[in-house]
Structures are given as structure tokens and as C-alpha cells.
Amino acid sequence: MKHLNEEELVELYYESRDAQADEQGSNLHMNHVLAEKHMQQCEACATAYDGLARVLASAEGEPVPERGAEYGAQVWQAIRSSLPVYEPKRRHIWAMWPRWAYAMAGILLLAGTFYAGKIWERTHTTTVAQNARQGRERVVLFVLDGHLDRSERLLVQLSHAADDPGAKSETVSLPLQSEARQLLADNRLYRQSVAQAKDPLLAGALDHLERVLVEVANSPDDLSTADVEQMEKELNTDGLLFEIRVLRARVADQAKERSGAIDRGRTTL
Amino acid sequence: MRNMGNADQELIRRVLAGEKDAYGLLVSAHSEAVFRVAYRITENEADADEVVQETFLRGYRALDRFDSRANFKTWIYRIGVNCALDARKARQKAGAVAIAEEFEEEQVAVQLADREAGPERILLDREIEGRRRKAMERMTESERTAFVLRHMEGSSMEEIAAVLGVEPNTAKQAVFRAVQKLRRSLAPLWVKA
Ligand SMILES: [Zn+2]
Numbered sequence: 016m017k018h019l020n021e022e023e024l025v026e027l028y029y030e031s032r033d034a035q036a037d038e039q040g041s042n043l044h045m046n047h048v049l050a051e052k053h054m055q056q057c058e059a060c061a062t063a064y065d066g067l068a069r070v071l072a073s074a075e076g077e078p079v080p081e082r083g084a085e086y087g088a089q090v091w092q093a094i095r096s097s098l099p100v101y102e103p104k105r106r107h108i109w110a111m112w113p114r115w116a117y118a119m120a121g122i123l124l125l126a127g128t129f130y131a132g133k134i135w136e137r138t139h140t141t142t143v144a145q146n147a148r149q150g151r152e153r154v155v156l157f158v159l160d161g162h163l164d165r166s167e168r169l170l171v172q173l174s175h176a177a178d179d180p181g182a183k184s185e186t187v188s189l190p191l192q193s194e195a196r197q198l199l200a201d202n203r204l205y206r207q208s209v210a211q212a213k214d215p216l217l218a219g220a221l222d223h224l225e226r227v228l229v230e231v232a233n234s235p236d237d238l239s240t241a242d243v244e245q246m247e248k249e250l251n252t253d254g255l256l257f258e259i260r261v262l263r264a265r266v267a268d269q270a271k272e273r274s275g276a277i278d279r280g281r282t283t284l
Numbered sequence: 285m286r287n288m289g290n291a292d293q294e295l296i297r298r299v300l301a302g303e304k305d306a307y308g309l310l311v312s313a314h315s316e317a318v319f320r321v322a323y324r325i326t327e328n329e330a331d332a333d334e335v336v337q338e339t340f341l342r343g344y345r346a347l348d349r350f351d352s353r354a355n356f357k358t359w360i361y362r363i364g365v366n367c368a369l370d371a372r373k374a375r376q377k378a379g380a381v382a383i384a385e386e387f388e389e390e391q392v393a394v395q396l397a398d399r400e401a402g403p404e405r406i407l408l409d410r411e412i413e414g415r416r417r418k419a420m421e422r423m424t425e426s427e428r429t430a431f432v433l434r435h436m437e438g439s440s441m442e443e444i445a446a447v448l449g450v451e452p453n454t455a456k457q458a459v460f461r462a463v464q465k466l467r468r469s470l471a472p473l474w475v476k477a
Contacts, residue, residue, distance in 0.1 A: 025463050026456070029434055036438055070470045071463065074416045076436055079320045080329055086319070087312030094337050095308065098344050103302040200291050 019050055019060045024067050027051070160266045162201050163259050166224055169194055170256045173231065177243040195231035202228060216265075220258040227252055292356040300348055307347075311340050314357055318364040324432040325368035327417070328375070335371050339364040358446045365429050365447060412470065419469035423462050430455055431462035 019027070030047050054061045169191055176191075206221045227250045234246070247253070292313070298306035315336055322335035343360050350359060420428055426448055433439040433447065445455040 021464070022460050025460055029459075032438065033440070066471070066474070067463075067467070069474060070467050071435070073412050073473075074435075074466055074470060076324065076416060077413065079323050082316050082319050087315045088308070090315045090336055090340060091308040091311045094311075094341050094344075095304075097341065098304060098307070100304045101300050101302055101348065103300070200294060204294070 018057065019053065019063070021063075021067075023050060024060075024064050027064065028068055028071055159205060160263060162198070162205060163263045163266065165194070166198055166202075166228075167256065167259050167263070169198065169231070170227070170252055170259070173243065173252060174247065174256075177240055177247055191231055192234060192236075195228045199225065199228040199232050216258070217262060220255070220262055223251075223255050223258065226250060227255060293352060296347060296350060296352070296356065299344075307340075307344055310343075310356065310360075314360050315340070317357070318360060320437060321361060321364055321432060322368040322371075324436050325365065325428065326372050326375070328371075331371045331375065332368070335364065335367045338367045338371075342367065355446070358443060361443075362447045362449065369425050369429070408473075411473065415469045415473070416466065419466040422465050422469075424458075426450070427458045427462040427465070430458035431466070434459045435463075 027047060027050050030044070054064060172191060202221060202225050206218070206225065209218050209221055230246055230250060234242075238246075292310060295306045295310050299310075318339050319332055319336050322339070323329065323332035326332050326335060339360060342363050346363070350356070420431070423431060429448060430444050433444045434441070439447075441452050441455055441459075444459070445452040448455055448458070450458075
């Protein structure tokens with residue numbers, strides 16, 4: 016291998032720093048590995064690298080002054096009053112939909128086009144509009160069930176984490192935070208759409224779920240089993256699990272009822 | 285990271301649908317990061333605070349032109365960098381920036397006692413800091429931005445390229461030239477060590 020030029024040394028320096036920051040160290044390229052190997056054998060390059068690293072490491076700059084936890088809120092307060100409200104674009108009612116529902120409905124409608132085509136010829140717009148509405152309800156139920164299913168699994172995992180007597184260490188690792196974060200984003204969407212549907216059971220459960228998800232999403236990595244237990248008690252996760260199971264059963268029933276004309280389209284999903 | 289991006293997209297959608305306060309959540313999520321970069325570029329706390337506000341104001345007004353496939357963080361960084369560069373220029377024009385004193389770079393050679401505290405270490409740190417600032421003044425705007433992001437904020441080359449709106453290779457070159465300038469300014473300190 017040729018000696019490393021200055022540019023390669025600079026790259027090597029920053030990539031090593033990235034790798035240190037990234038615990039998995041997964042960012043290392045093959046070139047990087049080769050360069051490091053070369054440096055182990057070549058004193059000239061190793062010396063050049065040390066010189067560069069010393070200079071760069073000395074010039075980290077003064078630390079950036081801290082901005083407190085309230086900083087974002089302060090900035091927002093300072094600019095809020097000077098911002099106009101965006102006019103919602105009324106002509107795209109579909110745009111008011113969450114994007115996933117839009118995509119799903121698109122797939123469904125596409126699948127339904129074959130059947131819809133015949134109806135279209137005969138009965139015109141009303142039927143198609145009805146079809147689309149039924150399809151939309153079907154889609155919402157379908158994705159809602161998926162959401163409840165994932166939430167249920169998260170709660171079950173959480174309860175296992177709390178009462179695992181065989182756990183050697185006192186801390187439990189929760190790979191659940193990132194799942195909770197994803198669910199949280201979805202959950203907010205459902206809560207909004209449910210708010211208009213006037214369904215107190217569903218609204219209450221999603222509300223409860225949101226509080227649990229917020230806690231789990233923000234929990235530290237090194238929770239003890241006692242912490243998890245405490246959390247479960249305070250948030251009544253057992254109660255929530257029950258609510259979710261009731262809802263899922265109901266969703267399944269509703270889905271069955273409404274499957275009607277669109278159901279044939281579903282098989283292509 | 286990807287989840288964050290999706291959450292941002294959702295918030296943007298809500299803002300554009302008329303829910304102004306959803307933008308507050310975007311501000312909360314990114315103001316600290318924008319402040320850091322703004323501070324690195326302006327090297328002035330009050331200026332950096334103003335830059336943050338200006339950045340999010342501009343961001344809000346341009347939000348309906350935001351490409352929904354893009355990354356909001358990168359996009360707002362880019363606005364922040366431009367605001368910060370403007371602020372820095374404005375201050376320099378007003379003559380209010382204490383331009384780092386000229387260092388006689390070839391003649392000063394400080395004996396280095398790396399981990400030693402005390403007056404010598406303090407003097408040395410001051411010397412290094414002055415030379416670093418001097419070097420940063422010699423950088424072009426894109427070199428300075430690339431350097432701040434790579435060296436001080438640990439951003440990836442891809443992110444820097446996106447912020448600068450250039451190819452990754454061009455961004456890499458900018459970092460390299462910035463490092464060369466820094467080196468030229470700092471290396472003499474180690475000559476006699
Ligand atoms: Zn070599």
C-alpha cells in the first residue's frame with residue numbers, strides 16, 4: 016500500500032472519531048481498516064497522523080454555552096406572535112388524512128377499480144363515493160387493529176420485563192423505547208381522528224396508551240425491575256391491556272360487518 | 285433518526301394544515317442544535333440567539349416550499365448556517381468583531397507541556413484559541429461551515445453535503461482545505477516540542 020496522503024489522514028482522523036462516538040462502530044469503511052493496518056506497519060505515516068491528530072485535537076474550540084431545557088419554548092414564545100397561520104388547502108380533503116391512510120386507501124381503491132368500473136357504468140358517482148367511504152372506514156379499522164396489536168405486544172413485553180424472576184441483574188434492558196416512540200407518533204394521529212368520531216371507549220384507551228407510551232419512550236436504558244413495576248402500577252398498564260383487548264375484539268367485529276363489497280379487493284392486499 | 289424524521293414530517297403537515305402551534309414542537313426539537321452551529325459560526329452568544337429566532341422565522345415562512353422528502357433538520361440547519369454567516373458578516377462590517385490579533389506564526393513556538401495545568405497551560409490555550417480563530421477567518425464560508433459541522437459538531441459528510449447543497453466530494457474538499465488552514469496556523473506551536 017502507498018503512503019497515506021494528507022487528505023487520507025484527515026479523513027482517517029474524523030472517521031476514527033465518528034467510530035468512537037458511534038458505539039456500534041459500524042461506520043468503518045474497508046479503506047479505513049486498510050489505512051489503519053498500514054499505519055501499524057509504517058512509522059512515517061503513523062508519525063504524520065499523530066502530528067495531525069495533535070493539532071486537530073487541540074482546536075476543539077471553547078465549549079458552546081448551554082441552553083436550558085426551556086430554550087425551545089422560549090424561542091417559540093419569542094417568534095410565535097409574528098407568524099401567520101397557514102391556510103389549510105381545502106380543495107384537497109384527502110390531504111387532511113394521515114399519509115399512511117392515504118397510501119393504504121390508494122392501494123385499496125386501485126384494487127377495487129376493477130369492480131368499481133362496472134358499477135361506475137351503471138350507477139354513476141354516488142356508488143363510487145359510497146364505495147370510497149366504506150373503503151376508508153375499512154382501511155382505518157385495518158390499520159387501527161395493527162396499531163393496537165403492536166401496542167398490546169409492547170405492554171406484554173413490559174410486564175414480562177417487570178416480573179422476570181430469573182433476571183440476574185437488577186436492571187432490565189428495554190429495547191422497547193424506540194418501538195414506543197414509533198407507536199407514540201401513530202397514536203397521536205389516531206387520537207386526532209378519533210376525537211371527531213365521539214367514541215369514548217376508544218378515545219379513553221388511546222389517551223391512556225399515550226401516557227404509557229410517553230413514559231416508556233422517555234425511560235432511561237437502565238431501568239431496574241422495581242422501576243418497571245412502579246411504572247406499571249402508576250400507569251395501570253394491566254387495565255390498559257384489558258381495554259386494548261376489548262377494543263381489538265370490537266374492531267374485528269366491525270371489520271367483519273363492513274367488509275361487504277370491498278372485501279374482494281382485500282385479498283389482493 | 286428516521287423516526288425523528290417522520291415525526292417532523294407529521295408536524296410540518298399539521299402546521300401547513302393551519303395548526304400553527306405544531307411548529308413550536310419543531311422549534312423545541314431543533315433549536316438547541318441550531319444554536320450550537322450558530323454559536324460556532326458567529327462566536328457570539330447574543331448573535332447566536334438572534335440567529336436561532338431568525339432561522340425559525342424564515343423556516344416558518346418557507347415551510348410550504350419544503351420538499352416533503354427532505355430532512356427537516358438538514359433543511360433548518362441550512363437556513364441557520366446562512367443566517368449565522370449573515371450575522372457574522374454584519375458584525376464584521378460594523379467593525380464590532382474583535383478581529384483576532386495577528387500572530388507572528390513562524391516565530392512563536394511554545395514549549396508544550398500537554399497535560400500540565402497552571403499559567404503556562406492557560407497561555408498556551410489562549411494562543412491556540414487565537415490561532416484557531418485566525419485560521420477560521422481565513423476560511424471561505426463553505427470551508428468554515430463544513431469545518432464547524434465536521435470538526436466541532438461531528439456531523440457526517442453526507443449531512444454536511446446536504447446542508448451546503450453540494451456533492452459529498454465537494455464537502456470533503458471543503459473540510460480538507462479548512463483543516464489545512466488550521467494546521468498551517470497551529471502547527472508551528474509544536475515545532476520545538
Ligand atoms: Zn506509510
